[in-house]
Structures are given as C-alpha cells and as structure tokens.
Amino acid sequence: MxxxxxxxxxxxxxxxxxxxxxxxxxGVILGLQYVVGDFLFPEIPFNVARMxxxxxxxxxxxxxxxxxAYYLVPEESETxxxxxxxxILMFWIFxxxxxxxxxxxxxxxxxxxxEMTGNELLPTMGREFLEQPTxxxxxxxxxxxxxxxxxxxxxxxxxxxxxxxxxxxxxxxxAVFFLFSFYNPDNLVKDKxxxxxxxxxxxxxxxxxxLGSILAFVLIKTTGVDREVIEKWLYVIxxxxxxxxxxxTGHHYYWIGAPEYWQWWGSIFSAMEPIPFFMMTVFAFxxxxxxxxxxxxxxAVLWALGTAVMAFLGAGVWGFMHTLSPINYYTHGxxxxxxxxxxxxxxxxxxxxxxxxxxAMPMLRGRDAANSGKSQVIEMWSFWLMTVSMVFITLxxxxxxxxxxxIQRYTDDPQPFMVVQxxxxxxxxxxxxxxxxxxxxxxxYATSFxxxxxxxxxx
Amino acid sequence: xxxxxEYPPGDxxxxxxxxxxxxxxxxxxxxxxxxxxxxVELFNTxxxxxxxxxxxxxxxxxxxxxYFVMRAVADIRQNRQVECIRWLLAALSMGAVFLIxxxxxxxxxxxxxxxxxxxxxxxxxxxxxxxxFMHVLLGMVILSAITVKTWLGDYSATxxxxxxxxASYWHxxxxxxxxxxxxxxxxx
Numbered sequence: 075m076x077x078x079x080x081x082x083x084x085x086x087x088x089x090x091x092x093x094x095x096x097x098x099x100x101g102v103i104l105g106l107q108y109v110v111g112d113f114l115f116p117e118i119p120f121n122v123a124r125m126x127x128x129x130x131x132x133x134x135x136x137x138x139x140x141x142x143a144y145y146l147v148p149e150e151s152e153t154x155x156x157x158x159x160x161x162i163l164m165f166w167i168f169x170x171x172x173x174x175x176x177x178x179x180x181x182x183x184x185x186x187x188x189e190m191t192g193n194e195l196l197p198t199m200g201r202e203f204l205e206q207p208t209x210x211x212x213x214x215x216x217x218x219x220x221x222x223x224x225x226x227x228x229x230x231x232x233x234x235x236x237x238x239x240x241x242x243x244x245x246x247x248x249a250v251f252f253l254f255s256f257y258n259p260d261n262l263v264k265d266k267x268x269x270x271x272x273x274x275x276x277x278x279x280x281x282x283x284x285l286g287s288i289l290a291f292v293l294i295k296t297t298g299v300d301r302e303v304i305e306k307w308l309y310v311i312x313x314x315x316x317x318x319x320x321x322x323t324g325h326h327y328y329w330i331g332a333p334e335y336w337q338w339w340g341s342i343f344s345a346m347e348p349i350p351f352f353m354m355t356v357f358a359f360x361x362x363x364x365x366x367x368x369x370x371x372x373x374a375v376l377w378a379l380g381t382a383v384m385a386f387l388g389a390g391v392w393g394f395m396h397t398l399s400p401i402n403y404y405t406h407g408x409x410x411x412x413x414x415x416x417x418x419x420x421x422x423x424x425x426x427x428x429x430x431x432x433x434a435m436p437m438l439r440g441r442d443a444a445n446s447g448k449s450q451v452i453e454m455w456s457f458w459l460m461t462v463s464m465v466f467i468t469l470x471x472x473x474x475x476x477x478x479x480x481i482q483r484y485t486d487d488p489q490p491f492m493v494v495q496x497x498x499x500x501x502x503x504x505x506x507x508x509x510x511x512x513x514x515x516x517x518x519y520a521t522s523f524x525x526x527x528x529x530x531x532x533x
Numbered sequence: 534x535x536x537x538x539e540y541p542p543g544d545x546x547x548x549x550x551x552x553x554x555x556x557x558x559x560x561x562x563x564x565x566x567x568x569x570x571x572x573v574e575l576f577n578t579x580x581x582x583x584x585x586x587x588x589x590x591x592x593x594x595x596x597x598x599x600y601f602v603m604r605a606v607a608d609i610r611q612n613r614q615v616e617c618i619r620w621l622l623a624a625l626s627m628g629a630v631f632l633i634x635x636x637x638x639x640x641x642x643x644x645x646x647x648x649x650x651x652x653x654x655x656x657x658x659x660x661x662x663x664x665x666f667m668h669v670l671l672g673m674v675i676l677s678a679i680t681v682k683t684w685l686g687d688y689s690a691t692x693x694x695x696x697x698x699x700a701s702y703w704h705x706x707x708x709x710x711x712x713x714x715x716x717x718x719x720x721x
Contacts, residue, residue, distance in 0.1 A: 338656065346553070
C-alpha cells in the first residue's frame with residue numbers, strides 16, 4: 075500500500091463480501107422456491123426473496139466499486155485521499171441504510187414499508203430493482219455525492235491519469251443516471267422508458283467504464299506493461315462501449331410502446347455491444363502475454379483474465395442471443411433473460427470487484443504484494459468452483475428458456491405459463507444444485523482470507 | 534521515415550476501432566437493403582424527394598478533404614509542420630462544408646414535417662445519414678486535435694503516428710459516405 079488513506083477501501087471490501095454471501099444465500103432460497111413454491115412461505119415469499127437477492131447484488135457491487143475507487147484513485151493520483159474520515163462516515167451511513175432497507179423488506183409487508191417510509195410524499199417504490207424506499211434512495215444520492223466529492227478532489231489535486239479519469243466518468247455517470255429512479259411518471263410507457271436509463275445505462279453503459287478502468291489498473295500493476303499501451307486500449311474500448319451501449323438502450327424499447335424505429339436502432343447497435351467486451355478479452359490476454367514481470371499475486375491475474383472471458387460470454391454472447399428484435403419477440407422475459415442476467419452480472423461486475431479485492435486486500439492487510447501460496451491455491455479453487463457452477467447455472471437456465479420459448483410461444487399449440495413451468499422443472503432442479511456449488515465456492519473464497527503463511531517471491 | 538513504412542499506418546488500436554465502426558455501418562447497410570427489398574416502391578418514391586445536388590457537393594467536399602489529409606500526412610513525413618497544418622485546416626474546412634450542407638438538408642426535411650416515424654425509408658435515411666454526420670463531427674474533433682498537436686510541435690518526420698492515425702479515421706468517414714451516397718440517394 076503506497077498511501078495510508080487507501081486503507082479506507084478495506085471496510086468497503088469486507089462489507090461487499092459479507093453482502094455477497096447474503097445475496098447468494100437468498101439466491102439458493104429463491105432457486106428452491108422455483109420448484110418448491112411454498113418453501114419458507116409465508117416468512118420469506120418469493121417476491122421478497124427476489125428483491126433481497128437483486129438489491130443485495132447492487133448494493134454490494136456499489137460497495138465494491140467504492141472500495142475499488144478509494145484504493146485505486148490515491149495510487150493513480152499519487153496523493154493521499156482528500157478525506158479518509160468522510161469515506162469512513164459514508165461507509166457506515168451506506169451500510170446502516172442498506173441493512174435497514176433489507177430488514178424492512180424482510181420484516182414488514184412491502185406496502186407497510188412504503189407507508190412507514192413516507193413513499194406517498196415522493197412515490198418512487200414498486201419498480202423492479204428500484205424497490206428501495208425513497209428515503210434510502212435519497213441516502214444513496216447523499217453517499218454518492220460525498221463519494222464523488224472525495225474522489226474528485228483527490229484526482230484534482232494529484233496526477234491525472236486516463237485510468238482515474240475513465241473511472242471518474244463512470245462513477246459520475248452512475249450517480250447521474252440513478253437520479254432517474256426519482257422520476258416516476260403515471261404514463262407506463264414513459265415509466266419504463268426512463269426506468270431503463272437507470273438499469274440499462276448503468277450496466278451496459280457507465281458501469282462498463284468502471285469495469286474497464288479497474289481492469290486496466292490491475293493489469294498495469296500485475297503485468298508491468300507500459301501505461302501508454304494499456305491506456306490506448308482503454309480509450310478504444312470505452313469509445314466502442316458508449317457508441318453501442320447508449321443507443322443499444324433501444325433493445326429495451328421494442329415492446330413497451332416506444333416508436334418503431336427502435337426495432338432497428340436497438341437491434342443494430344445492441345448487436346454491436348459484444349465488441350467492446352471482445353476487445354477487453356483480447357486486451358487482457360495480450361497484456362498478460364506481454365508482461366514484463368511475474369507478479370506474485372497469481373490469483374488476482376486469474377480473476378482479471380476470468381473477468382475478461384466471462385464478461386464477454388455472459389454480457390456479450392448471451393446478450394447477443396436474444397437482442398435482435400425478431401428473436402426477442404419470442405424470447406422476451408423468459409429464462410433466457412435470467413441466464414444472461416446471471417452470467418453477465420457475475421462475469422462483468424462480480425468478477426471485476428473480486429479482481430480488485432484479490433489484488434488490493436493482501437496489501438490492505440499489511441503484506442507486500444500477495445497472500446501465501448496456500449491461500450492463493452484456495453482462492454483459485456473458489457474461482458473455479460464459482461465460475462464453473464455459474465457456467466452451469468447459465469446453461470441450465472438457457473435450456474429452460476429455450477424450451478419455455480418454444481412450448482409457450484413458438485409452437486402451433488402454445489401451452490399456458492404454469493404448464494410450461496412444470497415441464498421445465500428438471501432444469502430448475504439442476505440449476506439449484508449448481509447454485510449450491512456456487513455457494514460452496516463462495517464459502518471457500520471467504521475461507522481463503524483466513525489462511526496465513528509466507529508470501530511467495532516474485533518470479 | 535521508418536514509421537511511414539509500417540503497415541498499417543497509424544495506431545493498431547485505431548484500426549480495430551475503424552473495423553468495428555465499419556461493421557456497424559455494414560449492418561446498417563444490410564438492414565437498409567433488406568428493408569428496401571421488401572418495400573421497393575416506397576423506397577423509390579421517397580428517394581426522389583432527396584436533394585442529390587447537396588449530396589453531390591458533400592461527396593466532392595469529403596473526397597477533397599481526404600486528398601488534403603493525404604497531403605498533410607505527406608508533409609509531416611517530410612518534416613514540414615507548417616504545410617501539414619495548412620492542409621489539415623483545409624481538410625477541416627471541407628468537413629465544415631459537409632456539416633453545413635447536410636444541416637441545410639435536415640432543416641428542409643424538418644420543416645416539411647418529416648421525422649423518424651414518417652416511414653421506413655425516411656427512418657433509414659435519417660438514421661444512416663445522421664449516424665454518419667456524427668462521425669464527420671468526431672473525425673473533425675480528431676483532426677483538430679492533430680492540428681493543435683502539430684502546431685505545438687509534437688509531430689515530426691520521425692514521430693507522426695498521431696497524424697496517420699487521425700488520417701486513417703478520416704478516410705474511413707469518407708469511404709462510408711462513398712457507399713452511403715449512391716446507396717441511399719441514387720440506387721434504384
């Protein structure tokens with residue numbers, strides 16, 4: 075660790091991992107509810123479990139991004155963080171607000187939560203992924219503003235690099251687009267239209283900038299390749315991301331009542347969205363092959379390469395599968411979407427946060443560069459357990475989705491939704507088994523932090 | 534002079550970007566062809582409402598600008614910064630001609646009440662040309678950046694990758710128009 079203030083990243087990373095475990099526990103509960111409908115009912119109904127599963131994901135990824143920024147920016151800017159105290163204060167505010175929100179989901183009915191939190195003053199609740207009470211949303215804005223102020227001031231007073239500027243653009247975009255969660259028009263078309271400005275422009279827009287810059291940072295550090303080379307790639311990747319991602323929003327406008335030209339705009343531009351992810355894969359492997367050093371933290375390099383591959387597969391390939399409007403006409407909202415969602419979130423955002431944690435945590439815990447060989451072996455085991463089981467979750471859900479699309483929508487004799495759900499039950503069972511393996515992988519990952527031993531030498 | 538013998542000229546990353554851009558345009562052209570095949574009459578009818586004179590002026594403007602950019606690259610390879618800047622400025626002014634003429638067309642269509650929803654032909658015409666319009670704009674930003682850097686003395690006979698990189702991008706913008714112009718304005 076080069077700068078004392080980078081230490082504020084540590085609680086963020088710990089919270090991220092903790093919430094990640096919570097997310098996966100709820101994921102396993104949900105997976106079982108797909109096949110055993112009344113499991114844990116009425117204590118944890120399906121809709122609540124789903125809300126907790128998705129909301130925890132977003133919150134822990136945000137913790138991860140913030141931790142990553144607090145670690146990365148001082149080092150890139152070659153100066154101490156503007157205010158470590160503010161960063162710690164915001165950590166506690168965000169954690170408490172997040173915990174209270176999840177408790178609210180679990181303890182009281184959603185409608186009661188809305189009443190308790192004064193939703194009628196500024197109604198923003200009730201929409202997928204943006205279920206948080208308005209007061210929580212306001213809290214997120216406050217935390218985001220304080221965070222951006224802290225990061226921005228640090229960058230302003232120090233060295234300005236492409237990596238930190240791209241990260242800053244991504245983080246500012248994240249905050250700006252979140253503001254659309256407060257816009258809740260009565261017109262359902264408009265509602266959906268702008269809802270995607272948060273959801274799509276986050277994950278297929280500005281988050282990709284955050285992903286690109288963190289990946290670039292870890293690759294600079296672990297490969298020793300010239301910064302200029304890596305920055306050039308980063309420029310090209312983000313340009314392509316923005317061109318395809320922003321207009322690619324159109325692939326959500328096919329069936330919501332938006333004008334017809336979105337069929338073309340959405341299809342053409344979103345079909346190009348795999349390109350920046352493919353570039354990222356080529357970039358990551360290229361840099362590792364051209365490495366000037368063998369960094370002792372091989373686990374971090376594995377996570378970085380894994381991110382590039384899995385993001386391309388999950389976001390790129392699985393997204394492309396159902397992005398063209400004539401195909402999406404049939405596949406819309408089936409398990410194919412769920413398959414894509416799982417692998418894309420894992421491959422792109424879960425893995426990049428773990429990459430950063432894997433790289434930074436040893437230093438944050440007082441080591442020179444890496445954990446012991448033994449700890450890294452365990453960590454790599456967790457990499458393979460989680461990644462392979464995620465591949466299987468995706469494949470099973472894809473099979474379920476293809477079958478569902480066919481029986482429910484494509485045949486001459488379409489069957490009702492629930493009849494089809496019973497027919498594809500076997501895939502839900504297999505997905506659940508893969509989900510349990512994922513949870514085991516995650517426990518193995520958490521265990522790796524408690525394995526000591528001597529640091530390996532740089533080869 | 535060594536750099537000029539390298540192939541491809543300019544930065545490899547830019548070439549990947551150019552290929553990706555060409556892929557987007559290719560998809561757009563294919564979609565246009567596919568839709569036209571299903572609506573030949575509609576496309577032919579509304580094609581006649583387009584201003585081919587303006588499009589011809591724009592074609593000449595872009596071809597000329599590509600020539601100017603080529604001269605700029607040739608000059609920097611000979612270490613002639615001042616001449617390089619002049620040619621770049623000339624190319625930029627041709628780009629400006631394109632933007633002005635094209636904007637005139639848009640104003641004309643807009644005042645006639647035409648928009649993306651009017652019909653499939655106009656949807657493609659407006660989408661394709663506007664997407665290209667934005668590329669001319671981006672190309673001009675890149676050429677401007679190169680001009681400034683040349684003026685600051687950052688390029689020379691030995692180091693001028695930036696000029697070649699920008700020139701490559703500009704030529705791509707030009708080539709796309711050379712396909713777009715006959716495809717959308719002329720072909721029946």
